[in-house]
Amino acid sequence: MALGSGCLRAGRGLLRAAGPRSLPARGRCAGGRPPAFGFLFDVDGVLVRGSQAVPAARRAFQRLSDGGGRLRVPVVFLTNAGNCLRSAKAQELSQALGLQPPPTTGFPTIEGVILFGEPVRWETSLQLIIDVLLSNGNPGAELQDIPYPHLPVLACNMDLLWMAEAKMPRFGHGTFLLCLENIYKKVTGRELKYEALIGKPSTVTYRYAEYLIQQQAEKQGWKSPIRRLYAVGDNPMSDVYGANLYNNYLKSAHQSQVQAGVKRSPQAASPQTEDHLQLRKDCNNSVESCESILVCTGVYRHNADVPSKTKEFTTETVFHGHRDFCFDPSLVEASYIVQDVNDAVQLAFKKENWS
Known part of the structure; x- marks a missing residue:
């Protein structure tokens, strides 16, 4: 499930989400340019633990918002939790993080x-x-x-x-x-x-999250395309695996575009819909990378001091992923490991030279 957020609002749905109803103030870094990056935030273990907000989450969103409480960079909440109504989950997240209640739309229906x-x-x-x-x-x-x-x-x-x-x-x-x-x-x-x-680590979910990120940037009036995504999660087998799988997909897709237009890229063995192909046509395909940032406030725990600027490797030996996904050890290696979501935001800001 991807939840688009703008002006600290979020639209939620299963492969459907409403965009922000009002436009946030334009974010600026020291150089005066609009953001060329966006965030994909997992929820459980990153922003909340049960009904309680992770303390670092509020600090992170203070960094992400301006003085008026409006987001300065595009954000999508990417969660697999779907065992309640969108309106209830959105309200729960809004209260935990101090966000404005988001608008919601209905679920699509299928036979099966x-x-x-x-x-x-x-x-x-x-x-x-x-x-x-x-x-x-x-x-x-x-x-x-x-x-x-x-x-x-x-x-x-x-x-x-x-x-x-x-x-x-x-x-x-x-x-x-x-x-x-x-x-x-x-x-x-x-x-x-x-x-x-559908859901993490499926590429179609990340593709739709990218679509929402680009929608936000367009509604902001930012002319500079979004080039990089930072996917923040606590679970190596879903958050890191999914972000890395999508990063591989982006590389393959860009190569395919250069060679012969839009093609479906090779992926880990998994049943997929063709929706991501349509989504590729619906946005400008500017995103070049999706970097995985693993936090230590949820499923993954790291006992030693955690560096925030160098690549570390998770040592997962038992595959917790779904049977229809192949286990590739490289896919559970996070680009970065940090203590919490606030450190993740700071890391991305530094890499992007964003103030």
Whole structure:
């Protein structure tokens, strides 16, 4: 889910989001130029822990906003959390960070099974989903021939773990998917298939986040294109993996454009929609890189002193990603590791010579 933010407002939706209704004051660095960069912020473990804001988050947004509380650079909140209404989640985030309540729009609807986030009663939800799949959408009927392929299944969150207020990580929607996949295979002897996987680390999600960033810059009236994105997250297997995967995609896409126009680039093995191709046509494709910044306030913890200016490597040996994504150790190596989101903002500002 990508939440576009402008004038400290955020539009939220599953591959849909409303842009800011009013224009923020134009940000300026020491040289007087508009920003050529934007931020993609994860939420849980970066900005909040449960219902409590991470203290550094408020300091970070003080740096990002001007004296009137308006953002000086384009920002998108990129979260996989989708197990509540957008209006409720947006209000929750607004209160935690002291933001203005955002406008929201409705979810699109499709025929099939849409999995947004881990439920409260897992056994009940697992039973109902299996009933729907085995009955081809008619769970009140008696079980006869099991249809295969089954109804379309769309998953919007692949995080195995996430951080709330507890000291240890909590089971995420990726854990629920793991249960669903294994139950379906145990019952039918066949693999559960996904129509699409949306949310981090899927490239289509980052593509849409880039689209929102560019929309904000255009509404600001900034003529200078956005060239760089800084993706700040706490989870190497979703935030870092996704940002690095999208960075590879950007490099490949730019090479393809030079050679033969817009092409679909090679990616890690994952079911994808073709939406990102349309999104490429809808914006100016100016973004050249997406750098991953890993913070230590959530899933990832670092015990030693953490340098904020040099590249470090996470030593993940167990792949927590979804089964349909390949494990490439280089994709979980963060471009930078910092203590918290405020340090991440300072790091990006320094790299961009932004005051």
